[in-house]
Amino acid sequence: MGTGTFLTRLMQTGLIKPEDLTRKYTQELFANEIVLLSYYIAAVNIESVYRELCAENGIEPADGGFTGISLTDTFAMDERDSQLAGGVFPDNTARLEKQRATNVDVIVMNPPYRANQSSSNDDAMNAKYTILDARIEQSYVKRSSGGKKGALYDAYYRALRWATDRLSEDGVLAFVSNSAFIDSGTADGVRLSLAEEFSEVIVYDLRGNMRVKDWQGEGGQIFGAGSQTGIAITILVRVAGRSGPARIHYAGVADGLSREEKLDALRTERSLEGTEFRELAPNESGDWINQRDEDFGGFPPLGDKATKGKLETPGLFRNFSLGLATARDSWTVNFSLAELKSNIRRHVDHLNNERERVHALVRAGKAEPVDKLIVRDGKLGSWAPLNLTDLRVNRSTQLDEDGYRTGTYRPFMRQYVYFDRTSRLNERPYLTPRIWPTDAHANVALAIGMDGRKPSPPLVVDRLADLHVNGDAQLFPRYTWEPASAPDGAFNLDALAASDSDEVVEGYRRVDNITDATLASYREVHGDDVTKDDIFYGVYALLHHPTYRETYAADLQKMLPRIPQVKGFPEYARIGRALADLHVDYESVAQHPLGEELSLTAPEDPYQRYRIDKLSWISRKDHTAIRYNEHLTITGIPEIESEYKVGGRSPLEWVIDRYKVSVDAKSGIVNDPNAWLREQENPRYVVDLIRSLVTVSLDTQTLIAELPAFEVVDADE
Numbered sequence: 001m002g003t004g005t006f007l008t009r010l011m012q013t014g015l016i017k018p019e020d021l022t023r024k025y026t027q028e029l030f031a032n033e034i035v036l037l038s039y040y041i042a043a044v045n046i047e048s049v050y051r052e053l054c055a056e057n058g059i060e061p062a063d064g065g066f067t068g069i070s071l072t073d074t075f076a077m078d079e080r081d082s083q084l085a086g087g088v089f090p091d092n093t094a095r096l097e098k099q100r101a102t103n104v105d106v107i108v109m110n111p112p113y114r115a116n117q118s119s120s121n122d123d124a125m126n127a128k129y130t131i132l133d134a135r136i137e138q139s140y141v142k143r144s145s146g147g148k149k150g151a152l153y154d155a156y157y158r159a160l161r162w163a164t165d166r167l168s169e170d171g172v173l174a175f176v177s178n179s180a181f182i183d184s185g186t187a188d189g190v191r192l193s194l195a196e197e198f199s200e201v202i203v204y205d206l207r208g209n210m211r212v213k214d215w216q217g218e219g220g221q222i223f224g225a226g227s228q229t230g231i232a233i234t235i236l237v238r239v240a241g242r243s244g245p246a247r248i249h250y251a252g253v254a255d256g257l258s259r260e261e262k263l264d265a266l267r268t269e270r271s272l273e274g275t276e277f278r279e280l281a282p283n284e285s286g287d288w289i290n291q292r293d294e295d296f297g298g299f300p301p302l303g304d305k306a307t308k309g310k311l312e313t314p315g316l317f318r319n320f321s322l323g324l325a326t327a328r329d330s331w332t333v334n335f336s337l338a339e340l341k342s343n344i345r346r347h348v349d350h351l352n353n354e355r356e357r358v359h360a361l362v363r364a365g366k367a368e369p370v371d372k373l374i375v376r377d378g379k380l381g382s383w384a385p386l387n388l389t390d391l392r393v394n395r396s397t398q399l400d401e402d403g404y405r406t407g408t409y410r411p412f413m414r415q416y417v418y419f420d421r422t423s424r425l426n427e428r429p430y431l432t433p434r435i436w437p438t439d440a441h442a443n444v445a446l447a448i449g450m451d452g453r454k455p456s457p458p459l460v461v462d463r464l465a466d467l468h469v470n471g472d473a474q475l476f477p478r479y480t481w482e483p484a485s486a487p488d489g490a491f492n493l494d495a496l497a498a499s500d501s502d503e504v505v506e507g508y509r510r511v512d513n514i515t516d517a518t519l520a521s522y523r524e525v526h527g528d529d530v531t532k533d534d535i536f537y538g539v540y541a542l543l544h545h546p547t548y549r550e551t552y553a554a555d556l557q558k559m560l561p562r563i564p565q566v567k568g569f570p571e572y573a574r575i576g577r578a579l580a581d582l583h584v585d586y587e588s589v590a591q592h593p594l595g596e597e598l599s600l601t602a603p604e605d606p607y608q609r610y611r612i613d614k615l616s617w618i619s620r621k622d623h624t625a626i627r628y629n630e631h632l633t634i635t636g637i638p639e640i641e642s643e644y645k646v647g648g649r650s651p652l653e654w655v656i657d658r659y660k661v662s663v664d665a666k667s668g669i670v671n672d673p674n675a676w677l678r679e680q681e682n683p684r685y686v687v688d689l690i691r692s693l694v695t696v697s698l699d700t701q702t703l704i705a706e707l708p709a710f711e712v713v714d715a716d717e
Helices: 005-012 018-028 036-057 090-100 130-141 149-153 155-166 188-197 259-269 337-363 385-393 493-498 516-526 532-542 546-551 553-558 569-584 639-643 651-658 673-679 685-705
Strands: 031-033 069-071 104-109 167-178 200-207 231-238 247-252 278-280 404-410 413-418 445-449 459-461 473-477 479-483 499-505 508-512 595-598 632-635
Touching (some): 005 104, 018 036, 104 155, 130 155, 337 404, 337 413, 445 532, 459 569, 546 553, 569 685
Parallel strands (some): 031 069
Antiparallel strands (some): 167 231, 247 278, 445 473
């Protein structure tokens, strides 16, 4: 609700007749705000506008301030009395009870756009709402086919679910929000639910999403240059007694409009009646625009969530997983191994010192919940749910001296990472302990970019991978590593039965992750010489095929890839293997001959000569040269280097984006790529990396061009 803007504008539009104004103001208008200062500002604004309108229309205003405003967490109104501020503000409780007892016919809102917090140390950690989240699970989540269903508990989906349930049988819900629900794969359950729960769905898409592949066409951002997300105005109409799915009406602004042009269009059209909408025909999957290809759903899935890990899965891969989620990258990831060890030591000491201090207070008679006794110091560490659990049971946090690894943090970028298998300093390891239990367990995995806003080809990674190694990536490993022995010391018979090898490495047995049924199906089509390695690399090549990616672009934005049998499969396997070798061994490929313009004042010390602060292109439009530092410019970069992109950027764009000195605002931790140069004992590491990555980009494009024409094998052939 913010500062009362919606209610003040509602009164100022004249929609409320003068003779109805006082009744509406005193009895039928409600607003909620959880921030105390905003609550007071909104109350004053609403009352001021009401009194101005009374004066303009010769109406005697009602006594007192605006009593329809409540200080509350709206999402918790029906499930946690403590959120109603009743014990502190009795008048507030009375207002809330009045609001809860009133039928609401119109809800207007501007829900928060923020997704999950980026840090476990964030003071605004996502709260849990038992009743509201259960409703989301029963509707949006249950009907979603997307991979990241946790995103459906974001604040604006919670706002949509709450408002839908709060609305009367005849009513209107209108909101300005993030536009992701219109087309994202995860939100298909939201779209299906809206069609079922309303009579009319009207969407005005203002676009402006800077995170899509063709972002230039999205035009300006409605809320200014700092906003990266698209914006939509949505009006949902519910009519009691109406049967059948809602009619979906959609209008979107033209390509490339500036912010001012979009606002001008809103001023010109003014209302629903002034806007030309087209009625959409959703498919069974809940797609409104960019609908999926009917053939795509008939191909075998790369992985199947419902049967993941089971022998009888229809997926090509038995297991798959997100990458490592630390929720505190500033602490657990660094260019410097020495700095990382120091940070982890400080963090663990903070958790243990606070635990000991808090429990000393408890023993001395402090009655507050232990969570409230913590001194949260972002410069010493952060507190995730598992850390709080350890605090409550007085369990110490252990430091794993073997937890320091080299990981793939972003495409073509390695950093040191602390991998904590107990999850005390890593929020979610997912299947990482079974993909790369230690550095001794060799493996490769397809990192499939699942961020529908930036459709990306896959990336093969050969070591512990971050959650965002390729957008929001799902990892499909060639193998998993399973404990050779069960917890009781007996043989792990399941691992033994599934294993492709008798070899045991540091207590783990290697298990093939491509199913036998997949191998049989490929041999039936392509002959008995096909191996599981051929399938792994053949799929990698197929997922790079431009025709495949264009034909099924809408599907790939919304769901995990499905894999058809294609003609010329041996060529796919050959090219896929060459692509994988290129992408895994990117540091050691032949360096492209680039120019190096070095100033006469360049330092003799090579670590100073090649010191990095922040790399940049020579100009915003000229990407044929990189200004490395004040002494060095790298020239002669082919323009076509940028035509190969993974995770939304070309290899050199990743270098420019990531190789820079950064300081985390909360912790003060410095992440300095110059430390990596020193610890690798190679002052030219990034210079040589730039040369190598030009080769990677050019050779990748050459290999993709060699792929056979995309032809699906007919099942009857």
